[in-house]
Amino acid sequence: MEILQNIKYDFMGKRKIALVISTILIIISLASLFTRGLNFGLDFTGGTVVVVNFANPAEVAEVRNRLEASGLNNIVVKNFGGSKDVEITVPPQHEEQSEDNLSGNDEAKLSNEMLEVLQELDSSARITKADFVGSQVGDELVEQGSLALLYAIIGILIYVTIRFEWRFSLGSIAALVHDVIITAGVFSIWQVEFDLTVLAALLAVIGYSLNDTIVVFDRIRENFRKGRKKSTEEVINTSIGQTLSRTVITSFTTMLVLIALFYFGGALIHGFAFALIVGVIVGTYSSIFVASTTTLALGISREDLIPVEKEGADLDHIP
Structure with missing residues (x-):
């Protein structure tokens, strides 16, 4: 130099x-x-982030289509780290969620419902991470x-x-x-x-x-x-x-x-x-x-x- x-x-x-x-x-x-x-990410908008692991490489588009068909709107689905892990970001779906009225049980219920849908796609699906942030936060x-x-x-x-x-x-x-x-x-x-x-x-x-x-x-x-x-x-x-x-x-x-x-x-x-x-x-x-x-x-x-x-x-x- x-x-x-x-x-x-x-x-x-x-x-x-x-x-x-x-x-x-x-x-x-x-x-x-x-x-x-x-x-803005989940930290600012509020909502739920779930990371799902599959035994085989997952098709992101197919995962998104299955979840949208189940009634989840405006979700973001992308690979997380590798092709076998998928991160799913779900914004608040209803007004009552935007008011921070979701409890830990509601979050667990949403995660379980998503897991049931994805296990229909691949029975090996399992949740490795689930986080929730309220919109007020x-x-x-x-x-x-x-x-x-x-x-x-x-x-x-x-x-x-x-x-x-x-x-x-x-x-x-x-x-x-x-x-x-x-x-x-x-x-x-x-x-x-x-x-x-x-x-x-x-x-x-x-x-x-x-x-x-x-x-x-x-x-x-x-x-x-x-x-x-x-x-x-x-x-x-x-x-x-x-x-x-x-x-x-x-x-x-x-x-x-x-x-x-x-x-x-x-x-x-x-x-x-x-x-x-x-x-x-x-x-x-x-x-x-x-x-x-x-x-x-x-x-x-x-x-x-x-x-x-x-x-x-x-x-x-x-x-």
Whole structure:
């Protein structure tokens, strides 16, 4: 990675192109979120998830048809881990279920009814897992998850303002909001299931993106103190170039782990790994272009980071 050390490139000269790209991505993401919404998982919608094991590979389409014929609507059927295990997600079927009036006996009754139907298809069918989440719990999770994102952003705003300067804090917040909107937009466009693990991944994306941004901001502050004759654009370009090797290495090694998790980690963390893959790509881009570009647009300068010395301050010690 020596070739990336102190690379000289006019990053800020390309900020208008980056602005157009980011604007297009955000508009597409928001349009999808408002029109299609997120494909909320059981954690947020409520309902029942049952995992059924078969002695032989199961036909997902046949399982779905049998269950729908028995009166279950809007169910999601997919393989779970292997071809012999099938995960069946059943949303609340009646209004009384949406009011969280299902008891443990009702859940067991629903599971047993599903098992009876599937045993007609294959007598070896057996339930290996059954979970139920009430819709009221799901509503609370949506509210609490949204508050967690909001509190994280507010905390970051305060932290960066104290450590650097308010223009830097707004730049970092712009990058974080950019990353969250685009990552959520990808989930909306492809309708990937959005559950608690994905929400956790979004919070992790915020932390990852902020870490990259802080490294760049630290270098900008140092270079402002060293390069008195350089313009703001030159200082930011130099700072990004000096930290680029660190950014590329960190992102590359992180992506290797996430890709392994995505392909070999199983269905339970598939959404988590996918969200982080998207977040790392978008977060790396935003720490280079969005955060620094926003700070530059707000008019950051050397004088904002270095206190002006009072005239005669060197004589204050004389009585």
